[in-house]
Amino acid sequence: MKQLIIASLIGLSVTVWAQSTNVKVEDAWVRGTVATQKATGAFMRLTPSANARLVSVSSPAAGVVEIHEMAMEKDVMRMRQIPGLDLAAGQPTELKPGGYHVMLMDLKAPVSAGQTIPLTLTFEDAAQQRFTQEVQAPVRALGAAAPMKHDMKPGMHHKH
């Protein structure tokens, strides 16, 4: 039964002429957060069957999701939003700590190990046709997670 469905899907994509691009998503995970943390990263490896571009990501766990890169700016590593991430046919692109990542912001609740975060990845193929892929990313607790600087509150001095 399953083979029959797959066979008919393949037959369909051939008759539709344009071979549809798909993207293999591997080792997706989300970094666990502490209670006060409102943002975290999602990481994975993306390998497209043909040239494609990751253009957006959404998740029910976060109010805002952006695609970020890390870059050196005057000797300081900073992360910044990019409009999309180009993926070359057959080449794995790593989203990993210290590099490209999906930034989950405005988290609705802290995320911790044992949870699975649904992500919807939207890609654009070479003909600029968009397609989406659902990913279930398990949360990994990382004790070494550096606190985010913009979460620090100034003015908390001790009085002696």
Ligand SMILES: [Cu+2]
């Ligand atoms: Cu980021």
